[in-house]
Amino acid sequence: MAAVDHAHPPIANQSSRVDARTLGMFLFIASEIMLFGSFFTVYFFVRVSAGTPWPTPPYELPVFVAGMNTIILVTSSFTMHWALQSIKRGNRSGLKAGLVLTFLLGLTFLLTQVLEYSRIGFAPYTNAFGSVFFGLTGLHGAHVFVGLTLLAFATIRAFRGHYTEEEHHGVEIPGIYWHFVDVMWIVVYTTVYIL
Amino acid sequence: MQNPLSSEGEAFRFLLGTVVYFALIAVAGVINAWAGLVVFIVLSVAVVWWWWRSREPAGPVEASPVRGGPEGERRILVVANETVGGEPLLEQIKQLASQGNTRVLVVSPALNTPLRHLASDEDPARAQARERLDRSLAELERNGVQASGEVGDGDPLQAMEDALRTFGADEIVISTHPEGRSNWLERGVVSSARERYAVPIHHVVVDLGDRPF
Numbered sequence: 001m002a003a004v005d006h007a008h009p010p011i012a013n014q015s016s017r018v019d020a021r022t023l024g025m026f027l028f029i030a031s032e033i034m035l036f037g038s039f040f041t042v043y044f045f046v047r048v049s050a051g052t053p054w055p056t057p058p059y060e061l062p063v064f065v066a067g068m069n070t071i072i073l074v075t076s077s078f079t080m081h082w083a084l085q086s087i088k089r090g091n092r093s094g095l096k097a098g099l100v101l102t103f104l105l106g107l108t109f110l111l112t113q114v115l116e117y118s119r120i121g122f123a124p125y126t127n128a129f130g131s132v133f134f135g136l137t138g139l140h141g142a143h144v145f146v147g148l149t150l151l152a153f154a155t156i157r158a159f160r161g162h163y164t165e166e167e168h169h170g171v172e173i174p175g176i177y178w179h180f181v182d183v184m185w186i187v188v189y190t191t192v193y194i195l
Numbered sequence: 196m197q198n199p200l201s202s203e204g205e206a207f208r209f210l211l212g213t214v215v216y217f218a219l220i221a222v223a224g225v226i227n228a229w230a231g232l233v234v235f236i237v238l239s240v241a242v243v244w245w246w247w248r249s250r251e252p253a254g255p256v257e258a259s260p261v262r263g264g265p266e267g268e269r270r271i272l273v274v275a276n277e278t279v280g281g282e283p284l285l286e287q288i289k290q291l292a293s294q295g296n297t298r299v300l301v302v303s304p305a306l307n308t309p310l311r312h313l314a315s316d317e318d319p320a321r322a323q324a325r326e327r328l329d330r331s332l333a334e335l336e337r338n339g340v341q342a343s344g345e346v347g348d349g350d351p352l353q354a355m356e357d358a359l360r361t362f363g364a365d366e367i368v369i370s371t372h373p374e375g376r377s378n379w380l381e382r383g384v385v386s387s388a389r390e391r392y393a394v395p396i397h398h399v400v401v402d403l404g405d406r407p408f
Contacts, residue, residue: 023313029200074214081207175203179210186210190217195224195231 029180032143036184039136043191046128056129059122066193069112070185073144076105077182080175090165092158099155099171102178106148113141133192140188143181150174216242269294272358273301273342274351275370276324279331281401284370285338291366291397292340299335299342300362303328304354312349321346351384352391359392367392370399 046052055061083098117134124134154174157163163171199209216238224231271291275284279301292299307320324346335342347354355367369385371377379385385398 023315026200074210077207077210081203084203172203176200176206179203179206180200183210183213186213186217190221194221 043132046132061193063193069109070189072105073109076102080178084171084175087163087168096158103151110144136188147178147181269297270364271299271366272364273368276303278370278401279327283401284399287399301344302347302354302358304347304351305349307349366395368397373400373402
């Protein structure tokens with residue numbers, strides 16, 4: 001029988017495989033899209049099919065404060081991107097500063113939302129409008145909390161000297177998640193507060 | 196089409212696109228509800244059109260360097276899978292191998308289902324490719340052709356690229372099913388290989404009919 005040169009696949013074969021950690025993140029985000037999708041279905045049913053006034057008088061939504069909060073959250077995506085670009089260039093100071101800023105901006109967003117809840121004047125049990133509002137924004141807030149937890153781990157690891165120019169998966173994955181959370185907020189803010 | 200969440204950079208660009216998309220809709224919607232609807236429809240159509248366009252095959256890629264063998268040695272790279280034991284392919288290899296000092300490497304791409312590929316479950320595909328490869332190498336040996344072989348990446352172009360980096364080639368032979376039954380021909384594997392590699396590429400059509408190799 002003819003000789004077979006390689007008893008194992010050449011290393012280059014790995015090039016077109018999907019990384020298991022990245023695949024896990026894809027599946028997670030797909031499930032998240034379905035979760036948010038179910039909440040948005042309720043929103044559209046209440047607002048369009050049932051014709052519920054939005055917001056239901058006499059309540060009003062703090063569009064300006066939420067708008068400022070949106071700017072804060074979008075800015076945090078820029079700092080997140082800066083953090084990853086920094087470590088890719090071997091700039092550890094940039095990585096640390098970017099992660100700390102992202103965490104602080106995210107925390108500011110979350111605390112502002114908590115403050116908004118305490119002053120908004122209605123509760124989830126007030127009516128369908130209240131249920132949908134708290135459901136959608138609360139679901140998103142929970143995701144911000146998870147994102148902040150991931151960022152906290154990444155920040156601690158960065159300060160402990162982890163991550164290099166070649167190995168920074170621990171920043172990349174929270175980064176993808178953080179941008180996804182921001183994308184979902186843009187959708188929530190536009191549909192719930194603006195339109 | 197690129198997955199918008201395949202990397203942090205892609206996700207960041209996706210976020211920027213989302214901000215612009217919803218900002219335009221919101222501004223138009225605040226001015227006039229119908230204007231908002233029109234902007235929504237126009238932007239959505241534009242996004243779908245862009246997505247549809249990005250599904251089309253990419254243009255020609257830059258030719259990759261091909262490393263040849265030692266002076267006086269001719270190297271033949273054969274890329275085939277289900278057709279690896281077909282008579283026309285064996286004849287072509289025999290003919291090429293009969294011309295002086297020739298080394299032949301047969302690469303059998305581990306063709307996989309999309310779901311298994313996504314889950315990085317390629318062991319069964321590699322085992323099947325290995326089985327076909329071993330039979331074909333034995334067949335070549337029976338016909339007096341000394342060839343080596345390896346199982347390659349599931350993407351035939353990637354498998355060729357890998358083999359060229361480790362083996363090099365003066366000529367490449369690609370074996371496919373006939374037109375209409377060949378997934379490789381439908382995907383333009385042969386034409387893409389001709390654009391990429393500056394070596395003679397022979398295309399051999401093997402009609403196995405209903406006979407599995």
